[in-house]
Amino acid sequence: MVVAGERGGILRERVFFFSRSKLVGTDARVGSSRVAYAWRGDNVIALDYALSGPGCPEAQAVRFLLSAGRLVRLDPLPPSDVQARCRR
Numbered sequence: 001m002v003v004a005g006e007r008g009g010i011l012r013e014r015v016f017f018f019s020r021s022k023l024v025g026t027d028a029r030v031g032s033s034r035v036a037y038a039w040r041g042d043n044v045i046a047l048d049y050a051l052s053g054p055g056c057p058e059a060q061a062v063r064f065l066l067s068a069g070r071l072v073r074l075d076p077l078p079p080s081d082v083q084a085r086c087r088r
Contacts, residue, residue: 012031013032013034013035014026014027014032014035015027015035015047024066024069024070025064027073031080032050035048036050043066044064044074045063046062047064048061050088051087052086053086053087060078061075062074062075063075
């Protein structure tokens with residue numbers, strides 16, 4: 001589930017993960033400019049994070065694993081810092 005909210009006049013999105021109606025985690029503490037569903041397998045889901053900055057790819061996929069009722073991020077998130085060359 002993707003939820004959008006405004007912070008400092010900027011729209012930010014966060015993803016909340018549920019298993020059998022129970023919240024098991026979120027994608028990040030700080031929202032992203034745009035997050036989209038990419039694909040899913042048995043216990044893995046991938047999200048595409050839109051990137052901004054000169055010379056950056058359009059998006060970066062990040063995989064999440066649901067294991068024993070816990071959410072584990074398998075790939076690093078793109079940085080949210082506005083000073084980063086490619087940021088989410």
